């Protein structure tokens with residue numbers, strides 16, 4: 001995968017940008033608030049069709065352009081998806097509703113000039129993005145971690161993307177049915193045994209289990225694959241001091257654990273080697289579906305009383321453990337950041353193994369937070385990636401050797417120029 005050209009119009013602080021990428025490694029230098037993150041965000045937006053921050057879609061349109069009668073922004077790229085393949089053009093536009101009609105926008109996707117759905121864009125130009133705030137993956141809410149898994153898996157597996165979207169629709173329908181039933185007069189006494197109610201709920205249970213079981217099995221198996229790679233990365237980054245483990249905590253027991261093992265997992269207890277073995281058993285969707293349906297059937301009264309779906313992948317989470325301790329609770333800021341970086345580096349390899357094509361790696365200001373050893377290890381890792389675009393405020397964060405190999409660009413107030421006067425060492 002090679003991103004050859006990027007074109008931006010009215011994207012955040014880029015009024016207009018045409019930029020060629022000429023090398024495997026690109027280093028973008030700029031002072032604070034010049035547009036380095038925005039440029040990476042634009043590339044990631046095109047790869048995933050999702051803004052970096054949930055619900056931020058309309059915010060990406062340049063503030064100045066928002067004064068125009070029909071404000072819009074456009075991100076386009078020319079990409080070689082496979083080596084030797086003809087480059088494809090990908091294009092994403094956000095068009096805001098005319099002023100006064102607040103909140104509405106349209107999203108338009110074109111692939112090779114032809115209108116397509118947003119979903120068709122996902123998985124073409126695959127990318128992995130690391131931002132300083134990714135520490136939230138470790139210490140933030142479960143929703144942040146689920147969003148991370150969904151974006152990563154959608155880029156790898158279109159079936160996952162469809163199952164997830166179907167699951168979310170079914171969940172909304174099922175929730176509104178449960179809410180209606182709870183609010184109906186005499187609900188708590190009569191409803192659970194009403195055959196019409198039973199039939200309706202069974203219908204939605206089937207659908208929920210059908211789509212949700214694929215989501216659960218895929219998330220579980222993906223975390224197992226990520227863990228294997230992340231453990232090595234983390235071992236290298238921490239000079240062998242920390243052993244990283246990832247622990248998927250599904251919203252119900254999908255069948256690979258005993259009731260006690262599952263309770264221990266949810267409570268965050270320290271598993272024994274045998275329990276770890278059980279936790280790391282791969283899952284098949286059919287097996288998960290059976291357990292999901294049984295859970296829903298046995299908890300029907302509870303869900304009717306709550307008026308909402310209480311079990312399923314919308315309640316999933318996962319944990320980062322270093323030497324057996326949960327980093328969310330016990331990790332220092334630096335430990336949490338390193339664990340998030342290990343995860344992202346693992347994602348690059350997992351994605352390459354799953355699809356046969358290496359994704360684009362986007363690293364925002366990654367060096368400033370790492371100690372000298374971690375920086376050296378990261379540079380070694382970058383040596384092996386297919387294409388990486390990396391930002392920095394300071395050239396000196398990167399070795400002269402790295403800078404010699406990289407395309408050097410300077411970002412200044414929404415413009416990008418080749419770095420004319422390179423750093424001193426390079427001129428020697």
Ligand SMILES: Nc1ncnc2c1ncn2[C@@H]1O[C@H](COP(=O)(O)OP(=O)(O)OP(=O)(O)O)[C@@H](O)[C@H]1O
Pocket residue numbers: 011012013014030031032033034035036037038039059060061062063064365393
């Ligand atoms: N929709 C928008 N329209 C115009 N400008 C925007 C928009 N959104 C953000 N900006 C501005 O873009 C500028 C550059 O932001 P960006 O996060 O890319 O900086 P950066 O170069 O990565 O800086 P730092 O090194 O501080 O992280 C900021 O001043 C920000 O206020």
